[in-house]
Amino acid sequence: MPIDDLSRSDVVTADPDTPVSDLGAKMDDENVGSVVITENGSPVGIVTDRDLTVRVLADGTDPTDQTAEDVMTEDPETLETDAGFYEATNLMADHGIRRVPVCEGDELVGIITADDLTELIADEEQQLADVIRAQRPEY
Secondary structure, eight states: OBHHHHSBSOOOEEOTTOBHHHHHHHHHHHTOSEEEEEETTEEEEEEEHHHHIIIIITTTOOGGGOBHHHHSEESOOOEETTOBHHHHHHHHHHHTOSEEEEEETTEEEEEEEHHHHHHHHHHHHHHHHHHHHHHSOOO
C-alpha cells in the first residue's frame, strides 16, 4: 500500500523565521507533535515537541530569542508518495524518527507518523482476530 494512501495531507507547517513560542502554540492548537518547516512548499526542517523540550527548555535557552530555524532538524528524511509501508518503517527505524514528511518531488504533500502506522497495524490485527473468532468453535 503506498504511503500516499496512509499519510495525512493536513500537514502543519511554518516558515523558518517563525518564533519558537508560535510553534509550541501551533502544536497545541492543532493537536500535533511536530511542525514541518517549509520554504516555497518544500520541507527544509522539522520541529517536534521533543525538540522544543530538549533544544530550548533543557538548554535553558530564552525561547523568545529562538526561531524554527534555530531548533529544527534540518533536511528531514522524506518519503515519496509511492513509497511503501515497509520503506516507511525501515526509514523510521534506521534514523530513529517517528514522523516523516511525504513529498511529490520537492513539494510537501503529507506526513506519516509512527502512530499512523501503528494504528494501521492494529486495524489489520483486529480484522484477523475477527476472522479467527468467526471460524473457531464456541466454548
